[in-house]
Amino acid sequence: MTEAQVWDALAEIPDPEIPVISLVDLGVVRGIDVDDRRVRVEFTPTFLGCPALEVMRDAMADSIRALGAEPEIEVLLDDSWSTDRITPEGREKLRASGFAPPSPRGVAAPTLVQLQSNAHRCPYCGSTETRLENIFGPTPCRSLRYCASCKQPFEQFKTI
């Protein structure tokens, strides 16, 4: 078994909460190590309180077992995942399904002024005439915004 086979298998697993994007697109798979019939995967949660954590871990383990190997999934509890790690393909898939992709991680933490700025583009019509409705949304990783041009509320991936 090769690392590439494992990457391909994990790329088939959808994010449990945003199924348009795969775990590999999301950038949460940090490393794969194949040692004969043992496969070690390092992965990071998006948000620590993400309820999909266990589901993702089990889905990866099942997928590796289906390849005929014994999985070892290590959850990295550090700052190594960032929304900057979402792949360009992943960002496009998010946008196409109505989630505005995250803005790049800055040197400093985001501020209210940045969140309120209308630099955030509407994923439906492309307008930048958008405003922040709520920093928080249906899951920890999303904020709620409203597009004044097409009158459509939309979800914005938070920058982490």
Added chain:
Amino acid sequence: MKEQEQQLLLEIADDELILGWRDSEWTGIAPLLEEDVAFSSIAQNEIGHARALYELVARARGTTADELAFDRSPDEYRCAPLVELRLMDWAETIARHYLYEKADAKRLEQLKHSDDPEIAGLAAKIDREEAYHRIHAQMWFDRLQDEPRFVEALERLRPQAEALHDSAHRGEHTAELTDLWEEMTVVRRSQPTGTKW
């Protein structure tokens, strides 16, 4: 991990777990729909932080995060009284939120410089998420800062927020913790031995 560091992580984890429970009590009854969403998300984040912190301590002690979170008796918890209070008033809730986030930012900043890379790494991750809580708390502070009810709540709770940094007095609890503990652990305590979730 040294015993002293484990104790510190447990203090923070217990604060986050208990505050997460208290915050979740606004789900469905917050004064604004958007605050239902916000407080539910904040509660979820705090409990997630608690889980990750328990996880690090559990690895060092050869136990599990769930055992640390739910299998201790109320007097063994290390949380501070501030997070235990069952606040039924929105102004008081926002005052606690504001004071807690300030104090939490201070200790996370210290933890980010820990010599232990695991602790420093987790603190950095938690801090990124807390940044959104701080923006939310500041937004409410700006809105309510001239309201007498809010100002009084801030003054009343301030001494307890300062006690968050005082390890010596941790372990002294309010009577409200016992009621919360009963509620929080009822499912786990009723679990027949050998059950798998």
